[in-house]
Amino acid sequence: MAFETIVPTRVKICGLSTEATLAAALETGADWIGLVHFARSPRHVSLAQAAALSALARGRAERVILLVDPDDALVAAAVAAADPDLIQLHGRESPARVAAIRAATGRPVMKALGIATRADLAAVPAYAAVADRILLDAKAPAGAALPGGNGRRFDWELLRGADLPDGTMLSGGLDAANVAEALADTGIRAVDVSSGVESAPGIKDPDRIAAFVAAARATR
Helix, strand or coil: CCCCCCCCCEEEECCCCCHHHHHHHHHCCCCEEEEECCCCCCCECCHHHHHHHHHHHCCCCEEEEEECCCCHHHHHHHHHHHCCCEEEECCCCCHHHHHHHHHHHCCCEEEEEEECCHHHHHHHHHHHCCCCEEEEEECCCCCCCCCCCCCCCCCHHHHCCCCCCCCCEECCCCCCCCHHHHHHHHCCCEEEECHHHEEECCEECHHHHHHHHHHHHCCC
C-alpha cells in the first residue's frame, strides 16, 4: 500500500513588534517570526527592540530580520543586534548584492520579489541561484511607501506551471479566510502574513494570528 507524504505548511508571522504579539505567534507554533527594521513601515522596530524580541524567540522559532536595500553597515548592525536565523531582503537588491550579503554575514538569505505579471517571474532563477529562499509578494503599486505589507494579493494563477525553487514562500494579501485557497491554488507550502493578522496597520491581533496559523495548518 502506498502512503501519501503530507508536507506540513510552514508559517511566518511578519512585522511583530511587541512581546505580547510575539508570544501569540510563538504559542501558535509559527515557524518563523519576522522583525521589520525599515523606518517607513508601521511595523518598524529599532535594532534594540529587534534584539530583545529575537532573544525571546530564540529556540522557539526561526528569527527573521527584514531589511530594505541595506548598506553594509546596517547589515552588520542588524546581524549583531538580532542574531537572525534568516535575513529577508525586501528592496531592489540585485542578485549580486544578495550574494554579497549572504557571503559577508554567513547567514541564510531570503529575497522577496514583487509579482504583478507573469513576466515578473523571469527574475526568479537568478535570485534562486544566490538566495536560500524566494518569497513571492504582490508588487507594490506605483508610488507606494512600502515595498511590501500593503495588504494586496497578486493573481495566483500566474504561478500555474511555473518552475519555482523548493522552499518558495507566498505572501501578499493573505489572511485566515483565503490562505487555504492560496495554498491549494499554488501548491506552495510556506506562507508569510503581516497585515492579514492586524486590527490596524502595525497592530497585530493575537486572535487573527491564531486563526491564520490554524487555517494554514489545516490545509493538506
